[in-house]
Amino acid sequence: MRNPAIIISALFLVVAALAAGFFVVGDFLKEKDVDAFGRNEIASNGNVQGELYPGDPRTEARLVQREDERLIYVRTVASAARWRVDGLKGPYRLRTDSTFTLVLPARETPYTVADLLQLAPKAFVRHPGGAYLLSENIVVLPGANLSLATAKGAKSLDLRLESSAGSFVSLVALGGSVTIAGTKDAKVSITSWDSTKASPDFETRDGRSYIRLIGGHAKLSHARVANLGFWSGNTGGLSLTGTNTISPFKPAAPPPKPAPQDAAIAGARLLSDKQLETLHPADEDYSVVTAGIDNAVFENNAFGLFAANARDVAVQDTAIRGSLVDGLVLHRFVTNAAITRTTSSNNAVDGFTLGRSTTGVVLDGVTAQDNGRNGVSLDGRPLSDGPNAVGTAVEIYGRNRITGSTLKDNRRYGVEISGGARLRVAGNTFEKNQVGVVVNHAARDVVITGNKLRHQKEHAIAIREAGASAVVSKNLITGADTGVYVRNARADVTANRLAGISNHGITLRGRVAGTQVAGNTVSGYGSIAIWAEESAGGAVGENNLLGWQPEYTLQRVANFVFQPLTFVWLVLGALLLVTALSGGRRRRTGTIRNPYAERVPLTSLSKGILAPEEIGERE
Incomplete structure (x- = not known):
C-alpha cells in the first residue's frame, strides 16, 4: 500500500507551486494593465469621446x-x-x-x-x-x-x-x-x-x-x-x-x-x-x-x-x-475671461473647454460633474507647427488657471492639459474621475498644488509625453490605484501626502530626466510605494514610507514559502501532521491491544519448573 503521507505532501507541493505561479502572472498582468491604460489611452477613446451626437x-x-x-x-x-x-x-x-x-x-x-x-x-x-x-x-x-x-x-x-x-x-x-x-x-x-x-x-x-x-x-x-x-x-x-x-x-x-x-x-x-x-x-x-x-x-x-x-x-x-x-466652450482667441461659481454638468462631452489660442482665462469656484468625457479640457498647443497657407503663428498659449473648483464623476479626466505653458491647477477637489489631472502634449510650466484628489479610478495625477513638465506639490491624494504617474516627462513631485493607495504611490517610467521625488508621505497597501525600476534620469530622495504596507498577494506568500529554511520546516510540519492524522485514524478503527504483548516472560509461555516424576505422571 502507498504511504498516504508521501501522497499528501506531494499534493501540497503541487498546489503551492501552482498558486505561486498564478499570482506571479496575476501581479504581472496587473502592472501591465495600468501601463496599457496610459499607453493606449488616446487610441482606446478615439477622436469621438463621450456621448455621440444624435x-x-x-x-x-x-x-x-x-x-x-x-x-x-x-x-x-x-x-x-x-x-x-x-x-x-x-x-x-x-x-x-x-x-x-x-x-x-x-x-x-x-x-x-x-x-x-x-x-x-x-x-x-x-x-x-x-x-x-x-x-x-x-x-x-x-x-x-x-x-x-x-x-x-x-x-x-x-x-x-x-x-x-x-x-x-x-x-x-x-x-x-x-x-x-x-x-x-x-x-x-x-x-x-x-x-x-x-x-x-x-x-x-x-x-x-x-x-x-x-x-x-x-x-x-x-x-x-x-x-x-x-x-x-x-x-x-x-x-x-x-x-x-x-x-x-x-x-x-x-x-x-x-x-x-x-x-x-x-x-x-x-x-x-x-x-x-x-x-x-x-x-x-x-x-x-x-x-x-x-x-x-x-x-x-x-x-x-x-x-x-x-x-x-x-x-x-x-x-x-x-x-x-x-457645456461652456472658449474656442479661439478668447482672452481675459473669468468664469466663477458656474456649474457645467451632464454634458455629452466636456464640461468646460478652453481651446487653442485661449489665454488669460480663470475658472474659479466652478463645478464640472457627470460629463461624458472631461470636466475641464485645456488645449494650449500652437495653431500651426510650421509654415502654412494663412501664416498662422506657431506660438503656444497659456496663462490659464483653475482654482477652488470641484471636478467629480466625469467619465474620463477631471482636468486634461494638452500643451500650453504657465498653467495652474490649485486648491481644487477631484472625486471619482477616471484620472484626476492629466498633463500631456508637451505642456510646460504647469503647477499642480494644494489639491484634494479622492478615489480616482486609475491615476490621481499623470504627467506624460515627451516635453511635458510640471510641479506637483502639497496635494492630498487618497484612494487611487496610483498616486502620481510620470512617463517620459519631467516632474518635481514634492511634499505631497498620499494615503490609501492600492498599487504604487509614485510611478516613474521611461525617460524622466530632471524628475525629483522627495519629501512625500506615502501610505497604502499596495505593491511598491515608489516604483522607478523602468525609468531613467529621475532622482528619488528621502520620502516618508513608514505607512506603506506591501499587499499580501499569493506572490508574496509564495516568495516567503519558497525560502529554503521556511520550505523545509513547512514540509516537516506537513509530514508530522499527515503522520499524526493517519495514526489517529488507525487507533480509531482498530482494537485496544497490549503494547508489550510480544515481550512476556518465558514462564508464561511454559508449564513452569516440574520434578521429573511429575513429568511422567503428567504424560
Missing part, C-alpha cells in the same frame, strides 16, 4: 453653410442700404430663404418687446398664455441694442423661437448688442418652439433656432436659454463669435422668395429686388465680442455657451447642463 452630420453641415450665406447677404445689404436706398429710415425687412429677416439698424434707444410687436405684427405674436412666438429672423446692426427684458410688474418673459421641420428662425447681432434681462423674481426664458407639436424642438437634424452675436456685447441676467442650436459652435445655442474682419459676399442670385401673400407684410419696410440690385458689397469691420452673464441657465442646447474671438467675458452664478456636445 443629429445628421451631412444635413446639419449644409444648414450651417446656408446660415452663413444668409448672414453674409444680410450684412452686404446692410452695409450699403442706408446710403443707396432713398428714404430708408429705421428698421427694414429682407426676403431670406423661406422667411424674412427683420433688420434693426442703429438708434439711441434700445429696441424692446413693444417695438417688435409693432415692427413684426404677424411674425412676433403674443399667445393667450402670455408667451411670445417669433417666426422670422432678427438681425441687430452696430449701434443698435435689442433688449428682451421683463416688463415692470410682469412675472416673467417667455420668448419662443419658431423651429419646426419646415424652417427655424434665429436672433443674430452683427456688431449690435443684445440684452436678455430678467430679475430674481421675474426671469426671462428663451427656447425653440415647434408649433406643430406645441413643444420645444428637440430634433436637430433639420436645424434648430439659435442666438448668435458677431461682435458687439451680450448681457444676460436671470435668464434661461434652452433647447437651442445644432451642429456647430456658431449655431450651437448662444454663441459669442466676434471677428476682426468680415469679407462681405453677395450671392449670385437672391435667396428664394416667400409666398406672394407675405410680400405685403405690415410693419417694417420690405426692400424690393429692384432696390437691392443697386447695392454693392462694402467692407464691414466688427470688433471682438464681449459679454457679461450672471444667474443664467443654459439647458439642453447643442453647445451650452460658445465663445470665439472674444475678450472680457464674465460668467458667474450660472448653470450649464444637458448639452449635446460641450
Whole structure:
C-alpha cells in the first residue's frame, strides 16, 4: 500500500507551486494593465469621446453653410442700404430663404418687446398664455441694442423661437448688442418652439433656432436659454463669435422668395429686388465680442455657451447642463475671461473647454460633474507647427488657471492639459474621475498644488509625453490605484501626502530626466510605494514610507514559502501532521491491544519448573 503521507505532501507541493505561479502572472498582468491604460489611452477613446451626437452630420453641415450665406447677404445689404436706398429710415425687412429677416439698424434707444410687436405684427405674436412666438429672423446692426427684458410688474418673459421641420428662425447681432434681462423674481426664458407639436424642438437634424452675436456685447441676467442650436459652435445655442474682419459676399442670385401673400407684410419696410440690385458689397469691420452673464441657465442646447474671438467675458452664478456636445466652450482667441461659481454638468462631452489660442482665462469656484468625457479640457498647443497657407503663428498659449473648483464623476479626466505653458491647477477637489489631472502634449510650466484628489479610478495625477513638465506639490491624494504617474516627462513631485493607495504611490517610467521625488508621505497597501525600476534620469530622495504596507498577494506568500529554511520546516510540519492524522485514524478503527504483548516472560509461555516424576505422571 502507498504511504498516504508521501501522497499528501506531494499534493501540497503541487498546489503551492501552482498558486505561486498564478499570482506571479496575476501581479504581472496587473502592472501591465495600468501601463496599457496610459499607453493606449488616446487610441482606446478615439477622436469621438463621450456621448455621440444624435443629429445628421451631412444635413446639419449644409444648414450651417446656408446660415452663413444668409448672414453674409444680410450684412452686404446692410452695409450699403442706408446710403443707396432713398428714404430708408429705421428698421427694414429682407426676403431670406423661406422667411424674412427683420433688420434693426442703429438708434439711441434700445429696441424692446413693444417695438417688435409693432415692427413684426404677424411674425412676433403674443399667445393667450402670455408667451411670445417669433417666426422670422432678427438681425441687430452696430449701434443698435435689442433688449428682451421683463416688463415692470410682469412675472416673467417667455420668448419662443419658431423651429419646426419646415424652417427655424434665429436672433443674430452683427456688431449690435443684445440684452436678455430678467430679475430674481421675474426671469426671462428663451427656447425653440415647434408649433406643430406645441413643444420645444428637440430634433436637430433639420436645424434648430439659435442666438448668435458677431461682435458687439451680450448681457444676460436671470435668464434661461434652452433647447437651442445644432451642429456647430456658431449655431450651437448662444454663441459669442466676434471677428476682426468680415469679407462681405453677395450671392449670385437672391435667396428664394416667400409666398406672394407675405410680400405685403405690415410693419417694417420690405426692400424690393429692384432696390437691392443697386447695392454693392462694402467692407464691414466688427470688433471682438464681449459679454457679461450672471444667474443664467443654459439647458439642453447643442453647445451650452460658445465663445470665439472674444475678450472680457464674465460668467458667474450660472448653470450649464444637458448639452449635446460641450457645456461652456472658449474656442479661439478668447482672452481675459473669468468664469466663477458656474456649474457645467451632464454634458455629452466636456464640461468646460478652453481651446487653442485661449489665454488669460480663470475658472474659479466652478463645478464640472457627470460629463461624458472631461470636466475641464485645456488645449494650449500652437495653431500651426510650421509654415502654412494663412501664416498662422506657431506660438503656444497659456496663462490659464483653475482654482477652488470641484471636478467629480466625469467619465474620463477631471482636468486634461494638452500643451500650453504657465498653467495652474490649485486648491481644487477631484472625486471619482477616471484620472484626476492629466498633463500631456508637451505642456510646460504647469503647477499642480494644494489639491484634494479622492478615489480616482486609475491615476490621481499623470504627467506624460515627451516635453511635458510640471510641479506637483502639497496635494492630498487618497484612494487611487496610483498616486502620481510620470512617463517620459519631467516632474518635481514634492511634499505631497498620499494615503490609501492600492498599487504604487509614485510611478516613474521611461525617460524622466530632471524628475525629483522627495519629501512625500506615502501610505497604502499596495505593491511598491515608489516604483522607478523602468525609468531613467529621475532622482528619488528621502520620502516618508513608514505607512506603506506591501499587499499580501499569493506572490508574496509564495516568495516567503519558497525560502529554503521556511520550505523545509513547512514540509516537516506537513509530514508530522499527515503522520499524526493517519495514526489517529488507525487507533480509531482498530482494537485496544497490549503494547508489550510480544515481550512476556518465558514462564508464561511454559508449564513452569516440574520434578521429573511429575513429568511422567503428567504424560
